[in-house]
Amino acid sequence: MNIVTTTRVQVVHVQGTSKNHEEGDLRSPASIGKMKRLLVLALLVIVICSFTAPPLSFGQPMHGRSPHGSYCSGRGWGWYGEKKAVKTADKAKKVLEEYFKSEDVTIGDINERRFFFMAEIKDKENKVIDKVIVDKRTGRIRSIY
Secondary structure (H helix, E strand, C coil): CCCCCCCCCEEECCCEEEEECCCCCCHHHHHHHHHHHHHHHHHHHHHHHHHHHCCCCCCCCEEECCCCEEECCCCCCCEEECCCCCCHHHHHHHHHHHHHCCCCCCCEEEECCCEEEEEEEECCCCCEEEEEECCCCCCCEEECC
């Protein structure tokens, strides 16, 4: 049984370049230098973008309210809205008006879906600042904007 092994011998010049490296070889000093510059440039772009990019936020705060609902005091109320079923869009509007009574907002369009009512909350300039849903079974109010 004969085992044949081959080895590659590199001849290195005094300046540190190799004669065995071909043009485009990823191990050549020129390619390594290009990769280092590219890596430094990529890291620099990432660092700059991380300081200049706005924070990730897909909505606006509910003007002091928790985005997942809050507490309304009074009979029939609990955390996150009314503690009973809401069957009609008119009832959903009343629930939202009670919930937002201390805010300077108006209740916009209310759309009925299978399991909830969706409503737009508008500021005094009539711009939509939030979209909320009112669960039909529980009366829970939750921001979806």
